[in-house]
Amino acid sequence: MKIKDKPDFKTKPKPITFLPDDSVRSALDVMCEKNIGSIIVVHPDKKVTGIVTERDMMIRVLGKNLNPDTVKLSDIMSTDIRSANEDDSLVDWMHTMSSERFRHLPVVDAEEKLVNMMSQGDFVAHTFPDLYEALRQDLKGRLGRGFQFALVIFSILTLGLIAFNM
Template structure:
């Protein structure tokens, strides 16, 4: 399945973006008000320069005791961006995000302009039904045993129960 085929891709709110010179305090206020965990830092051409997440605030700002009023987003943003295209395979990206431990994936058009941002949560809603289907198949395969094996197990269980009863009476 392609990223663009997900209902979440079509129904997502606009990507929250900031310029690189925006003070961290300002970005945090907007992100908190709108309940966003990440924002994309873009240049004037709306091409991503970086991303800032709650983790960046913790590790690169708070941990270093930097002043959020004096620190700009460009000073703490993650610049090693992984970016997808709408036609990319969803499961490929979910695997990459899981293996490389990042949760937000900017989606860009053919010119590299930000058009959306997907999160691992957006992808989980796709994989959960698939996972349940695989578990059902595995359970069927595991418990699909021949009738003769079931009879043998039942006989052993009955014999064991009978033996315990007899042993208890002999004591």
């Protein structure tokens, strides 16, 4: 499945963006107000130039005792970010984010302009039902029908004992 084909891709709120010369305070205020963990820094043409996360603010601003009112986002943003194309495979990026240990993925169009943002939570929400079903089928195959029958009988007896003792 392509990222843009994810059911909630088009209905997700648009990512919050700022310009490189905006202050850390302006981004911090919006992040607190909207309860979000990152913002994307873009050029005026909407091309991604960086990302600032709550961790960046803790380490690069508060940890260094800098004034968020005077520090620019360009001074603290991470610039070595990965971005996906909206036509890329959802599963491939889920694997990449997991193996490379990052949580936020800007999604761009063919012109490299920001169109959305995916988080690891978005990927988990997408894959959890499939993962649950695969696990259920795997257990069903491994345990066999006899074990399933015994488990049902055991559950009924346990519930009967609980009800009887009440």
